[in-house]
Amino acid sequence: xxxxxxxxxxxxxxxxxxxxxxxxxxxxxxxxxxxxxxxxxxxxxxxxxxxxxxxxxxxxxxxxxxxxxxxxxxxxxxxxxxxxxxxxxxxxxxxx
Amino acid sequence: xxxxxxxxxxxxxxxxxxxxxxxxxxxxxxxxxxxxxxxxxxxxxxxxxxxxxxxxxxxxxxxxxxxxxxxxxxxxxxxxxxxxxxxxxxxxxxxxxxxxxxxxxxxxxxxxxxxxxxxxxxxxxxxxxxxxxxxxxxxxxxxxxxxxxxxxxxxxxxxxxxxxxxxxxxxxxxxxxxxxxxxxxxxxxxxxxxxxxxxxxxxxxxxxxxxxxxxxxxxxxxxxxxxxxxxxxxxxxxxxxxxxxxxxxxxxxxxxxxxxxxxxxxxxxxxxxxxxxxxxxxxxxxxxxxxxxxxxxxxxxxxxxxxxxxxxxxxxxxxxxxxxxxxxxxxxxxxxxxxxxxxxxxxxxxxxxxxxxxxxxxxxxxxxxxxxxxxxxxxxxx
Ligand SMILES: Cc1cc2nc3c(=O)[nH]c(=O)nc-3n(C[C@H](O)[C@H](O)[C@H](O)COP(=O)(O)OP(=O)(O)OC[C@H]3O[C@@H](n4cnc5c(N)ncnc54)[C@H](O)[C@@H]3O)c2cc1C
Ligand code: FES
Numbered sequence: 026x027x028x029x030x031x032x033x034x035x036x037x038x039x040x041x042x043x044x045x046x047x048x049x050x051x052x053x054x055x056x057x058x059x060x061x062x063x064x065x066x067x068x069x070x071x072x073x074x075x076x077x078x079x080x081x082x083x084x085x086x087x088x089x090x091x092x093x094x095x096x097x098x099x100x101x102x103x104x105x106x107x108x109x110x111x112x113x114x115x116x117x118x119x120x121x
Numbered sequence: 122x123x124x125x126x127x128x129x130x131x132x133x134x135x136x137x138x139x140x141x142x143x144x145x146x147x148x149x150x151x152x153x154x155x156x157x158x159x160x161x162x163x164x165x166x167x168x169x170x171x172x173x174x175x176x177x178x179x180x181x182x183x184x185x186x187x188x189x190x191x192x193x194x195x196x197x198x199x200x201x202x203x204x205x206x207x208x209x210x211x212x213x214x215x216x217x218x219x220x221x222x223x224x225x226x227x228x229x230x231x232x233x234x235x236x237x238x239x240x241x242x243x244x245x246x247x248x249x250x251x252x253x254x255x256x257x258x259x260x261x262x263x264x265x266x267x268x269x270x271x272x273x274x275x276x277x278x279x280x281x282x283x284x285x286x287x288x289x290x291x292x293x294x295x296x297x298x299x300x301x302x303x304x305x306x307x308x309x310x311x312x313x314x315x316x317x318x319x320x321x322x323x324x325x326x327x328x329x330x331x332x333x334x335x336x337x338x339x340x341x342x343x344x345x346x347x348x349x350x351x352x353x354x355x356x357x358x359x360x361x362x363x364x365x366x367x368x369x370x371x372x373x374x375x376x377x378x379x380x381x382x383x384x385x386x387x388x389x390x391x392x393x394x395x396x397x398x399x400x401x402x403x404x405x406x407x408x409x410x411x412x413x414x415x416x417x418x419x420x421x422x423x424x425x426x427x428x429x430x431x432x433x434x435x436x437x438x439x440x441x442x443x444x445x446x447x448x449x450x451x452x453x454x455x456x457x458x459x460x461x462x463x464x465x466x467x468x469x470x471x472x473x474x475x476x477x478x479x480x481x482x483x484x485x486x487x488x489x490x491x492x493x494x495x496x497x498x499x500x501x502x503x
Binding site (some may be wrong): 050051054055056059060062065066067069098100103104105106107109110 | 165273281397409419424425
């Protein structure tokens, strides 16, 4: 049976894509993520990573520890480059 | 875990697995030890740009010959690594930079590279969205065969092909010590037991220094923190990587449409600090929107940190140590270790498997730092 359910909406990855990659040997959550680009979309994996973790646990029969959750990377929500580049009032140069 | 191997490679980044592939293909029994997962080091954080336009002959030659290998790497390894040749456009902002470019181009052409100087009017035909006035461009150089590959897929493709040729790759396995006898490598101690071997390849990236220390070798490498920014996906606008040595910026549009790039962090510190900074985001956004004003309206999506393993002359340290026999240096890539990996793995394999040395390996040996005449690589960004 093919598993057509979408797991990662941002990157358009199905459950079957995940299962196939696991069977090809990508059994590390981080390697799986890099192979399929899961978690690299606008939501940064908030939707998909826990699903992928469940599929990985089911396919390998091994528990995936919480420490091996991928790092979430700034920003929390998308922000425009224009807004980031803007100088605040009274500021002459970039401060850290 | 295996207890014996011809060669033990420390580090599951692109250089470690590429070397494992080449050695295994040559018939050697190879083990790769990686403390985390494959591509967890600099390889997984990198821009994966592939550039042949350098100021030193060694980097240029390694890159030219690597590109020749990248061109058929997907079919060699049996997996698509998304290698794409959109060229590198190097912007010049002053007469001084133009003269340096002329010098570089002359050397690069001598080595057989298809590269040329562009005048102002030609730049926009390559990257139409650039604001030439805003960035004060006076000229550029362009090499159409420079490009990009997917760093994760390249690493996985090398690793899978290495396994097919019999290599063992142990992830989540940390090297904790190396034993020598009469200045000769004899075994490697790991978190999962000891492996006997007479060859060790130190491909541990920013941690290569700690590995070298295990056999009493001091290396001059320093970790430099780098940050990268990625935007949302856009319709394709340009194919070339744009870089500037004056501003230190590099950026390109990836196949999926996102703009990815970096720039040196203001108030940069040496050391292993991982958290991304606001000062980078600020500086990068300001510079990037000066280069391409329309990007002001585009959202940034992700931002991450990685480390360059930097040597005093910005050239890698390669080859067997002159005092500890069997210890192979494969580090110090200073921000360009992805693009050189095909040739690095080839040269090291020729040395280990066929006892063949090469002038490049000799010139890039660690012992060059004992002399006072270092040839500095100037064409560095990020
Ligand atoms: C932001 C950024 C952008 C870059 N852009 C480019 C670019 O455009 N083009 C380019 O060519 N290069 C680029 N680079 C440089 C490039 O990423 C590196 O030079 C290259 O990936 C180095 O690969 P490596 O295999 O030598 O090391 P790494 O990928 O760093 O791998 C070393 C591995 O060793 C492992 N390790 C360390 N210690 C131990 C131990 N004790 N036991 C077991 N394993 C251990 C680590 O976990 C790591 O996985 C960039 C780097 C950064 C940070
Ligand atoms: S759903 Fe996977 S990254 Fe957003």
